[in-house]
Amino acid sequence: MGVDVTVDIEFICIGNELLIGKVANTNAHWLALQATALGAKVRKISVIQDTVEDIVSCLHEVSARKPGFIVTTGGLGPTFDDKTFQGIAKALNQPLKMNPEAFEMVRNRCSEYAKKSGHLGEVEMTPPRIKMALFPENTLPITNPIGTAPALRAQIGSSVLFALPGVPLEMMSIFTQTIAPLIKQVVGSYVFCERSLFVEGVAEAQLAPLIDRVMNDNLGVYVKSHPLPSRSDHTARIELHLTATVLQEKKPAQMLQKAINHLTRLIEENREIVPT
């Protein structure tokens, strides 16, 4: 994406509901927006089945690229199809063990729910509840401020791995409180900047060489053309989206403004000569 290189991040979304189209992957969209806005570069998003084999093979594949961060969503709950920790344990070659800190987190949350529904005695820590506290050895639990299942932090190869719940509110809350500040710290003074230029009446194929010139002359600026649905008069409408993730001191807003000016000038010069 240009001359500078910021930290890479990859997302792994775990759940058959995403692969059968039962649920739209709004988690991936939200996480991609957040990580990009923090100045990180999202390298890949993988959406995989609830099987230990697929979780393990995906973790191996992703960690081989050595991104700074890997974040998984889904599969932390009490039911049999929640297999994320099993997959992480196998990928790390660590046994699953009851984590006392996670156990307390689950018990506290269950007691709270029981009280709210009028139950007064000690809550029973049934096997499905204990399951949420079975962590791979040498990994850390993270409090879930909204739901029951604690999240996880671990090191895998040279990447920091976080496993978040799939419930959107829980995922967003833990990402914002725990992960975002850490990403920002590693990203340092890289920032993301974007601008759009809307062009009518010029076809994408005619814009292509102009975009090439602007990208060549404005290193660090990435220009993507997005054809928009045409109006009833069939006029071509295209959004040119300019982005840069560069060090703050390179003044990304000015970089983008310069590229926009350059692009606008080239389009106006060429509009007259080339028919649509």
Place this chain on the structure above:
Amino acid sequence: MGVDVTVDIEFICIGNELLIGKVANTNAHWLALQATALGAKVRKISVIQDTVEDIVSCLHEVSARKPGFIVTTGGLGPTFDDKTFQGIAKALNQPLKMNPEAFEMVRNRCSEYAKKSGHLGEVEMTPPRIKMALFPENTLPITNPIGTAPALRAQIGSSVLFALPGVPLEMMSIFTQTIAPLIKQVVGSYVFCERSLFVEGVAEAQLAPLIDRVMNDNLGVYVKSHPLPSRSDHTARIELHLTATVLQEKKPAQMLQKAINHLTRLIEENREIVPT
């Protein structure tokens, strides 16, 4: 997903706009729904950058799993960031060559647009237009009934590979006309069936052992629990989603009904004993 095995399909969505969160991946959601409804099993969805290296490495990784079908979206247009055919050429170890049939498709579409905007002479086949007709050798172009860039069909390892445009209407139209009938043919008499059961006032951890029993006793039925946002009275609300992709003669609707009855009975039996 049960005792029967239908054909696997994988999707690869190519485009930085998906990784920066500029665009929600509605294509993946739509394709997952369609392929599932056709009776195929979506194994994985990969969302990757516009780089030849990432396209090649993803194609290698996916084709190593030998799914029946691989469908890519995005990266077929005239601009420099449209690199899907370059990636496929490299993955197949085939040179990119001007495909005469694709060249005619592009020229016809450009002439049509030129006429609509009042231009009468011969359209010039500029390099960006020719780019859309540069196909890896031994691959086939597919007419794009809505846009300019032709789609592609190829064989990669033991999988049939389709490369579709990223513009949703174009992607949907080619999938429906060309790919869906072929998937249906390979899927044969496998069908997908789903039912939901909504449960209130029972926590997910309490449902876990009941779900285990129902899945054990109803082979081929997959049960996933989805916690729903709780109401102001904090009552737990859970959707139990039952799915089966099995041969038609196994009567999937009856299979699901039987599992629903079993689950309902177990929940009612346990609701009294276990406090929330």
